[in-house]
Amino acid sequence: MPHDKLEEIQLEGIKKTVISCYENVAFYHDTFDEAGFDPYTVKSLDDIAKAPFTTKQDLRDNYPFGMFAVPRSDVREIHMSSGTTGIATVGGYTEHDLKIWGDCFARGIEYADGGEDDVCHVCYGYGLFTGGLGAHYGGVAAGCMTIPMSAGNTERQIRVLREMGSTILCCTPSYAMYIADTAIAMGIDPKKEFRLRVGIHGAEAFSDNFRRELEKKLGYRVLDVYGLTETMGPGVAIECMEQNGLHLAEDHFYAEIIDPNTGEVLPDGEWGELVITTIDREATPVVRYRTRDITRILPGTCACGRTHRRIDRLHGRTDDMLIIRGVNVFPSQIEDVMKTFTQISSWYQIELTRKNHLDVVTLKVEPNPEFNFDEVRAIEQLQRSIQARLKSALSVGIRVRLVEPKSIPRSEGKAVRVLDLRGDDQ
Ligand SMILES: [Zn+2]
Structure with missing residues (x-):
């Protein structure tokens, strides 16, 4: 029509x-x-x-x-x-x-x-x-x-x-x-x-x-x-x-x-x-x-x-919009950056905590199965380059931690992408 x-x-x-x-x-x-x-x-x-x-x-x-x-x-x-x-x-x-x-x-x-x-x-x-x-x-x-x-x-x-x-x-x-x-x-x-x-x-x-x-x-x-x-x-x-x-x-x-x-x-x-x-x-x-x-x-x-x-x-x-140290961040913006790395899978979880009254954001990501998890130096290098790209895309500092494949919980309902633990100051 x-x-x-x-x-x-x-x-x-x-x-x-x-x-x-x-x-x-x-x-x-x-x-x-x-x-x-x-x-x-x-x-x-x-x-x-x-x-x-x-x-x-x-x-x-x-x-x-x-x-x-x-x-x-x-x-x-x-x-x-x-x-x-x-x-x-x-x-x-x-x-x-x-x-x-x-x-x-x-x-x-x-x-x-x-x-x-x-x-x-x-x-x-x-x-x-x-x-x-x-x-x-x-x-x-x-x-x-x-x-x-x-x-x-x-x-x-x-x-x-x-x-x-x-x-x-x-x-x-x-x-x-x-x-x-x-x-x-x-x-x-x-x-x-x-x-x-x-x-x-x-x-x-x-x-x-x-x-x-x-x-x-x-x-x-x-x-x-x-x-x-x-x-x-x-x-x-x-x-x-x-x-x-x-x-x-x-x-x-x-x-x-x-x-x-x-x-x-x-x-x-x-x-x-x-x-x-x-x-x-x-x-x-x-x-x-x-x-x-x-x-x-x-x-x-x-x-x-x-x-x-x-x-x-x-x-x-x-x-869902996260306000991190005053900056608006959508989880999808983080996904957009993750997509540019072939070494990591699409499984991730964002953890928000607070330390000394400041927001701390940790992004946990699972590498692809081919990634060699025993190479400590490769892990650190990949974490650093994801962090750098996130920083330049979002203007917010996000800690990146590679975690073992299949360690992020899979659910039968909706995926829990964001864990907001900012209630308790740590
Ligand atoms: Zn169409």
């Missing part, structure tokens, strides 16, 4: 969304009035920037059903995200919302020419986390035979991958790596004994190096998927086979990029915080929801020919 036609659909949907929010959700009624935003006067997409932002805290404050824009009896499913503070936010789905969700995720499967001949193996968690059912609805909507594995019990995952001939793997990238490494440790070559051809991985950021390593081990192509419970779940944006940015489902979500400090809308191409307005979500529509995810809108069109604009792969979250 030509993009101007798409924008007409967006505008019509947004007009309905802001009016539904104003008339049915007390929170939006109050905040629109306070901000002087009149939902009945939206005439162009730019007018949406006059609406106030919605934050995760707003959703928490309206727990459990305060954000519902439809009667409770129209809601067919809910999901919750807890976050670190333990107070949940609730997303509701009508029948229509569930259908859209399945269709959005199914696009990723269709990007990979998937369909009725495919076996979609879902090992995202199903318990309240949107990953499991989002991928599941997508697999069904795309016509695949879908297996609801959920996460964990890795040996059983491996057995099913072999015996059912799963072709599409949906899980976090770190769990895909865990499955691959476990299979290899069991003497199974996943490239030969699995029939995987595509992985749709999301819910955590991963580097290009990590992607290549996965693709090499599992013999498939990895597509990045983005989404969050507050706006729907996975499927808000998915990479096509070009692997150069994630196509936004722009017929269902309107995206803006803002400066996280000033709230100002940034032009295409500039990095900032992603803000999403739902276009046709019925149960829990959101207006200008601050995702806290850092990305940018990629200018230009994709070689695949699709007209939906793309966001870049996530560059971390505004709340």
